[in-house]
Amino acid sequence: TLGTQTDYRDGEAQTDPYSPEYVVSSGSVPEILTLATLTWGWGLPAGQAEMEIIDRIREKRAWEAALPPMDSPSNVAKRLKMLEAMERKEWAYREEEIDKLQKVQLEVFRKLLQRREENQNELDAMRLYNQWQNHQKAKEEKMRKIQRDCALTLRKLIAKRKNLMGKLERRDIIKEYxxxxxxxxxxxxxxxFFPDNNSDYYAVKNFYLNTFAGLCELEKSVRDSVFQLKIKAPKPKCTITKTGYIKKSGRLDAVLAQVHQ
Structure with missing residues (x-):
C-alpha cells in the first residue's frame, strides 16, 4: 500500500452536510419542506431567530387550517375579517422586525462613531503633544541663545571696562599664568563659569571603602598571610673589628648607653 500526504487538513475539505433526495406524495405537504430555504451556514444549525420563524410558520399553518370555507355569505365575511386581522398582525410583526434591525444598525453605528471619535482623540492628543514638544525645543533653544548672547555681552562690557582710557593692552599670558x-x-x-557645581565629581566613591559591608567583603578577599605578620628582630651590628678597634658608631652607642644609665 502507498500512503499520501496532503497540505490540507480534513476540515478544509469538508463540504456541506449531505441532503438526500426526497419524493413528496400527492396531496400532502410535509412540514419539513417549510425549512427548505434554510441551509448550512444560512439558518442551520438553528438558533433562537430560526426557532421563532418555525413557530410562526406553524401558527400560520394552523390558522390557514382554521379558515372557514367560502360556502355562505357569513363564512365569507368571517373569512375576510380573519384575513384582515392576520394581515394587520403580519404588518405589526414586520414593523417590529424593522425596529429591531434599526436598533441593531444604530448600535453598530454608535460603536463605529465611538471608535472613530476615540481614534480621532488619540490623533489630536498626539498632535498636541508633538506641537508642545516642538514649542519646548524652540523655547530651550531660544533660552540658550539668550544666555550665549548675555555671556558675550558681559565679556564685551568687561573688556570695555578694562580699557576705560582708550589704551589698548595686549594680553600677557605669562603674567596670567x-x-x-x-x-x-x-x-x-x-x-x-561655576567651578563648585561639580566639586564632588572627582571624589573617590568606593563601595569597599565607604561601607561596612564592603570592608567585610574586602577583608574576606584578603589572604590569611597578610594578617600573619612576621617581624624579624634586627641583628646587632658588629662594632669591633678583628684587630680590636672599636668603630665610631660603637663608641657613640656606648656613650648613649652611659647617658641612659
Whole structure:
C-alpha cells in the first residue's frame, strides 16, 4: 500500500452536510419542506431567530387550517375579517422586525462613531503633544541663545571696562599664568563659569571603602598571610673589628648607653 500526504487538513475539505433526495406524495405537504430555504451556514444549525420563524410558520399553518370555507355569505365575511386581522398582525410583526434591525444598525453605528471619535482623540492628543514638544525645543533653544548672547555681552562690557582710557593692552599670558589669582586659575562666576557645581565629581566613591559591608567583603578577599605578620628582630651590628678597634658608631652607642644609665 502507498500512503499520501496532503497540505490540507480534513476540515478544509469538508463540504456541506449531505441532503438526500426526497419524493413528496400527492396531496400532502410535509412540514419539513417549510425549512427548505434554510441551509448550512444560512439558518442551520438553528438558533433562537430560526426557532421563532418555525413557530410562526406553524401558527400560520394552523390558522390557514382554521379558515372557514367560502360556502355562505357569513363564512365569507368571517373569512375576510380573519384575513384582515392576520394581515394587520403580519404588518405589526414586520414593523417590529424593522425596529429591531434599526436598533441593531444604530448600535453598530454608535460603536463605529465611538471608535472613530476615540481614534480621532488619540490623533489630536498626539498632535498636541508633538506641537508642545516642538514649542519646548524652540523655547530651550531660544533660552540658550539668550544666555550665549548675555555671556558675550558681559565679556564685551568687561573688556570695555578694562580699557576705560582708550589704551589698548595686549594680553600677557605669562603674567596670567604666573598670578594664581588671575581668571585663568579662578574664573569669575559672572561670566558663566561655576567651578563648585561639580566639586564632588572627582571624589573617590568606593563601595569597599565607604561601607561596612564592603570592608567585610574586602577583608574576606584578603589572604590569611597578610594578617600573619612576621617581624624579624634586627641583628646587632658588629662594632669591633678583628684587630680590636672599636668603630665610631660603637663608641657613640656606648656613650648613649652611659647617658641612659
Amino acid at each position: 604666573n598670578d594664581f589669582s588671575s581668571p585663568t586659575y579662578a574664573p569669575l562666576s559672572r561670566i558663566g
